[in-house]
Amino acid sequence: xxxxxxxxxxxxxxxxxxxxxxxxxxxxxxxxxxxxxxxxxxxxxxxxxxxxxxxxxxxxxxxxxxxxxxxxxxxxxxxxxxxxxxxxxxxxxxxxxxxxxxxxxxxxxxxxxxxxxxxxxxxxxxxxxxxxxxxxxxxxxxxxxxxxxxxxxxxxxxxxxxxxxxxxxxxxxxxxxxxxxxxxxxxxxxxxxxxxxxxxxxxxxxxxxxxxxxxxxxxxxxxxxxxxxxxxxxxxxxxxxxxxxxxxxxxxxxxxxxxxxxxxxxxxxxxxxxxxxxxxxxxxxxxxxxxxxxxxxxxxxxxxxxxxxxxxxxxxxxxxxxxxxxxxxxxxxxxxxxxxxxxx
Amino acid sequence: xxxxxxxxxxxxxxxxxxxxxxxxxxxxxxxxxxxxxxxxxxxxxxxxxxxxxxxxxxxxxxxxxxxxxxxxxxxxxxxxxxxxxxxxxxxxxxxxxxxxxxxxxxxxxxxxxxxxxxxxxxxxxxxxxxxxxxxxxxxxxxxxxxxxxxxxxxxxxxxxxxxxxxxxxxxxxxxxxxxxxxxxxxxxxxxxxxxxxxxxxxxxxxxxxxxxxxxxxxxxxxxxxxxxxxxxxxxxxxxxxxxxxxxxxxxxxxxxxxxxxxxxxxxxxxxxxxxxxxxxxxxxxxxxxxxxxxxxxxxxxxxxxxxxxxxxxxxxxxxxxxxxxxxxxxxxxxxxxxxxxxxx
Numbered sequence: 001x002x003x004x005x006x007x008x009x010x011x012x013x014x015x016x017x018x019x020x021x022x023x024x025x026x027x028x029x030x031x032x033x034x035x036x037x038x039x040x041x042x043x044x045x046x047x048x049x050x051x052x053x054x055x056x057x058x059x060x061x062x063x064x065x066x067x068x069x070x071x072x073x074x075x076x077x078x079x080x081x082x083x084x085x086x087x088x089x090x091x092x093x094x095x096x097x098x099x100x101x102x103x104x105x106x107x108x109x110x111x112x113x114x115x116x117x118x119x120x121x122x123x124x125x126x127x128x129x130x131x132x133x134x135x136x137x138x139x140x141x142x143x144x145x146x147x148x149x150x151x152x153x154x155x156x157x158x159x160x161x162x163x164x165x166x167x168x169x170x171x172x173x174x175x176x177x178x179x180x181x182x183x184x185x186x187x188x189x190x191x192x193x194x195x196x197x198x199x200x201x202x203x204x205x206x207x208x209x210x211x212x213x214x215x216x217x218x219x220x221x222x223x224x225x226x227x228x229x230x231x232x233x234x235x236x237x238x239x240x241x242x243x244x245x246x247x248x249x250x251x252x253x254x255x256x257x258x259x260x261x262x263x264x265x266x267x268x269x270x271x272x273x274x275x276x277x278x279x280x281x282x283x284x285x286x287x288x289x290x291x292x293x294x295x296x297x298x299x300x301x302x303x304x305x306x307x308x309x310x311x312x313x314x315x316x317x318x319x320x321x322x323x324x325x326x327x328x329x330x331x332x333x334x335x336x337x338x339x340x341x342x343x344x
Numbered sequence: 345x346x347x348x349x350x351x352x353x354x355x356x357x358x359x360x361x362x363x364x365x366x367x368x369x370x371x372x373x374x375x376x377x378x379x380x381x382x383x384x385x386x387x388x389x390x391x392x393x394x395x396x397x398x399x400x401x402x403x404x405x406x407x408x409x410x411x412x413x414x415x416x417x418x419x420x421x422x423x424x425x426x427x428x429x430x431x432x433x434x435x436x437x438x439x440x441x442x443x444x445x446x447x448x449x450x451x452x453x454x455x456x457x458x459x460x461x462x463x464x465x466x467x468x469x470x471x472x473x474x475x476x477x478x479x480x481x482x483x484x485x486x487x488x489x490x491x492x493x494x495x496x497x498x499x500x501x502x503x504x505x506x507x508x509x510x511x512x513x514x515x516x517x518x519x520x521x522x523x524x525x526x527x528x529x530x531x532x533x534x535x536x537x538x539x540x541x542x543x544x545x546x547x548x549x550x551x552x553x554x555x556x557x558x559x560x561x562x563x564x565x566x567x568x569x570x571x572x573x574x575x576x577x578x579x580x581x582x583x584x585x586x587x588x589x590x591x592x593x594x595x596x597x598x599x600x601x602x603x604x605x606x607x608x609x610x611x612x613x614x615x616x617x618x619x620x621x622x623x624x625x626x627x628x629x630x631x632x633x634x635x636x637x638x639x640x641x642x643x644x645x646x647x648x649x650x651x652x653x654x655x656x657x658x659x660x661x662x663x664x665x666x667x668x669x670x671x672x673x674x675x676x677x678x679x680x681x682x683x684x685x686x687x688x
Binding site: 162163164165167168170171172211212213214215216217246248249266267268269288289290291293294295298322325327 | 506507508509511512515516555556557558559560561590592593610611612613632633634635637638639642666669671
């Protein structure tokens with residue numbers, strides 16, 4: 001097989017077509033672990049950086065140039081389209097919502113607007129990135145937060161260990177949560193389709209907190225939102241990747257989502273996951289981001305183990321099991337991508 | 345079968361012997377959700393409350409009188425024996441360690457002392473509780489934090505989302521972490537055996553954070569500590585219950601720990617767990633603590649579902665999948681224990 005371009009390798013792996021070796025990128029690859037990222041972010045709030053097209057384009061491209069990842073993902077945040085719905089929020093550094101959503105009236109105040117109009121800069125960033133990357137044939141990813149994870153923050157008002165307020169709504173006022181999830185699902189479909197129109201060649205849906213639910217609650221509250229999104233996306237143009245953190249116990253339901261690729265956290269054994277999902281979906285992952293603190297030879301050995309485990313899957317994209325951390329050593333990230341390129 | 349005492353029912357369920365219905369207690373049943381708890385704690389630091397025998401006895405007994413739980417657990421904290429090792433820590437409200445442990449020299453500074461001498465009040469509390477409970481035949485539980493979870497805090501210095509410092513040690517300086525775990529394992533064996541001597545009729549080992557590891561890392565770093573503890577405890581006198589939060593992916597390794605009972609978080613399906621562990625161990629759990637915000641009839645329905653699922657297990661103790669939260673409604677806790685007593 002002649003060497004494919006990075007775009008070809010990535011898209012084939014997502015679609016379960018034969019490739020020479022897995023492609024590699026890292027969740028939160030544009031992040032504080034990079035000194036160059038910290039330089040561009042100096043004196044600029046996180047929200048400002050997401051809204052400033054030049055800066056966001058530069059931040060998105062940094063990992064491609066600096067640490068050898070083989071895909072570029074839009075620099076943004078899952079809460080950007082929520083800002084577009086009129087929600088007053090700040091990043092300190094996690095999202096903090098001025099007025100948490102707890103009633104039907106709160107839900108109805110959320111603007112249902114075209115994201116192309118409410119957050120136009122997102123699509124401008126994508127168009128700019130796509131034209132930068134076209135010649136190099138590097139794949140461009142868009143992303144969105146999944147409705148459940150967005151709802152978790154919107155109800156709670158901020159991050160939480162237990163999400164007790166969210167679950168109180170779930171168990172005591174299900175109609176409010178259903179209405180909120182419906183509105184967020186509508187928005188997410190529009191938002192991701194607009195990203196695909198603007199040049200995203202694949203999109204990742206982050207349902208970071210959905211793993212907090214039991215499998216039964218996940219099937220009731222989360223799976224239908226994924227299925228609705230998968231059904232309504234312009235999938236012929238861009239494969240859909242679904243990430244859930246702490247999702248070992250909901251893997252079977254994830255496989256029924258309609259996504260093309262399941263992005264697994266590091267606690268799911270990749271070989272076991274491949275057996276469980278069979279030929280239905282490709283897999284992405286899943287080294288523990290903390291493991292990038294290990295010596296390069298150890299990182300390379302893990303990459304080979306993951307590649308071997310991933311061979312049983314329909315397709316495999318090498319990645320971490322969660323985002324890069326501020327403490328992640330740059331050398332560890334380079335060792336990771338180098339090890340993938342050295343696979344034969 | 346004539347109605348057994350609460351002690352008989354509890355100990356039989358732990359040992360997989362026939363019982364009329366599962367017994368019930370709740371993790372963190374003595375906690376801030378109870379107004380009477382807040383009254384006794386007013387003006388007293390958490391550490392002081394743990395060290396004050398009268399107060400700790402009163403707090404331990406409150407749930408038995410107020411919400412109908414069928415076992416009493418020592419009011420204390422997993423860090424109390426660590427204070428006994430000479431570690432300078434404060435609760436704000438989670439444990440904060442003045443000097444995190446990162447080197448072999450740090451590990452060697454941890455005093456290996458007899459807990460009967462370093463934290464004598466723990467055993468005095470247990471003796472007092474046992475003599476209070478003897479006539480009512482209510483079972484008394486002791487507990488300890490497991491070595492890995494204690495080490496996680498000691499290395500990190502405080503709670504953490506990612507435990508990157510701990511994992512750096514794991515991947516880069518394994519000898520330091522092994523030495524720390526060994527010392528904590530020694531201490532834990534002594535500590536739990538002293539609790540059994542002082543009257544604990546069962547002991548629970550809390551490995552709250554062990555679920556953060558991949559299954560492979562869990563088998564390397566966590567399972568051997570559980571096995572060493574299980575082997576060296578006076579088990580004929582008191583069954584061992586093992587709790588891991590977020591442990592769906594390590595259930596098979598938990599079943600090899602040597603514990604009599606596995607305490608499951610709410611994300612593990614009880615019926616599925618019973619199938620996986622077979623007749624090796626009994627199960628405890630596992631309602632989501634947030635579910636106690638639901639209406640009583642819904643709580644009762646969940647209790648019946650859990651009872652039905654637990655029938656496939658070697659034995660079943662009804663409990664939550666994690667500790668009671670400050671937000672947990674007292675009425676929800678009562679609905680939970682009432683529903684268990686109503687089982688036929």
